[in-house]
Amino acid sequence: MSFIRTLRGDINPEELGFTYSHEHIVCRPDYWVQRQEGDLLLDDKEKSKRDVEDFKRHGGNSIVDATAVDYGRDVGAVKAISDELDVHIIGTAGFNKSFLWNAKIKEELKPIIGGQYDTFAEWIDGSTIHDLTEFVVREVEEGLEGTPWKAGQVKFGTGYNRISPLEEKTLRAVARAHHETKAPIHSHTEVGTMALEQIELLKSEGINLEHVSIGHMDRNPDPYYHEQIAKTGAFLSFDGIGKIKYAPESTRIHCILELVKKGYDQQILISGDTARKTYYKHYDYGLGLEYIIAKWIPRFISEANHRGFDGEALIHTFFVENPARCFAFKL
Template sequence: MILDNNTGFKDIGYTLIHEHLTIDLSRIKEDDDAKLDDVDSLIEDLKELKKSGIDTIVDVTNIGMGRDIERIKYISDISNMNVILSTGFYKEPFLPEIVYKSSVKELANIFIDEIIKGIDGTNYKASVIGEIGTSKEEIKVVERKIFEAAAIAHNETGVPIITHTTLGLLGLEQIKIFKNMKVNLENVVIGHIDLNIDMDYYLTLLDNGCYLAFDTIGKTNYQPDELRAISIKKLIDKGFINKILLSLDISRKSYLKNYGGFGHSYIVEKFIPLLKNNGLTEEDIKTILYKNPLDLIGG
């Protein structure tokens, strides 16, 4: 089922905050692996994820990233996985021409229409603005335009914003834009911060009231999952359990189990036991996977 303000979010259950069902970045990346087009293998993964206890995923595939609402609905129905949809534009160099040609207000209106009216002529509405991203070295002019448009749409609709930080960088710069646009930072998720293990950085971000997404779980070529788990425990010990969200960001075929990858259920099979080994309780896990997403999206 697609969850939105038509259905409400009472059935959200345990939720992953940053996933993709129909992403296609293969043209720009010149890599067919960046096209998540094996629907059968994806559904197999999601069925295992559902059996492991996860009920909902937030699909942060937006305009220009290969989002396909009808295919998302099919995948959701067959896998029995709830899906929450997003609006927005990604980052350089993955942006459609309309982003460059439109004003900030025009882009904001696109987001607002998908939140209020529905996506691509359907009745399915976006409940999140995301993933909107920034480049590694600096925030490009066109990326700033998207962030400002997202801020306007957020201020008008109240839906949360989920960001992409390249390698976990520039989160503070993202927050600065939102502050200037009077965004309620309690409704902002800074994404991919687990690609940049830095406790001082995390605490400075959290001082602004935002959520932190440890959302590249399983991608151990970037960071060992043990470091992710240790960082989460340290943040909980400092009183920030209500600001932590989890996901895997499976955006390539090679991450699926049928392609030899770790698969969606890895987060329950491997990472949650790792969290428990580092001192988290079942109640902590419930807070991170159920309460926090519900507070963010359904609150």
């Protein structure tokens, strides 16, 4: 038996349809509020909704909102967008990465956490792995931040070329929450580093890597490295589409097709990690959530066909078949 847990309830995997695997829709991260980094505050529900509406108009069905508790998520606003547009949205339990943990904990969240901690760093440091596991499990089985809307994946993150003790603590908590809930696991890698080290820690917790997706693989455009990750059975998330400041699209497409050539097409996810106003069309004239589905996909199909692949079939694999397997709870 398998199902996918969305903010609107559990659905059959075949109902998920065309899916972006890693986005941020409405969030106000306190870490960036403190630094007056307004570009990183997606704080207007109606503007975010218009971008999701563009995605739907071009044929999109579902979005994974990868915003964890320490990144200032607005669960109610995201759930409202899901309802108003009839788009499936998967919420995320767990944690991000340690440099963000100086963020202040919202007052309304403190009773749910069950402590008098002021920052996420204090909470994670002062809690046991068991305490953190119980929190993540509640967000999957009862609801995010005390709401009735449940998470459909669990997440942890690590830093650039390092895994701090607190990051390892959250990784182990998330792994144990997966064992209890069967929720799929997603990992944040900083600039695509430390994926293999994450995998070794997950193995030590008895995790089947087929239930794990590893983020930001296109930030480290190294085909050899990608192959080593793919050999473990994990999904690789190429979720920086449209971010030319990191690499041209030709580099990302090359890395994806290298994995396809080696037989790993069923482990590839694609998205945009659209987490700035300047990335959104209706905040600040960016490429928007429509970019991948309306503009990038035709280019990918053309390049894949030119190299002898069936581009349209690969798109169906990346955006429909793979998410339906990756984000399923398998009981």
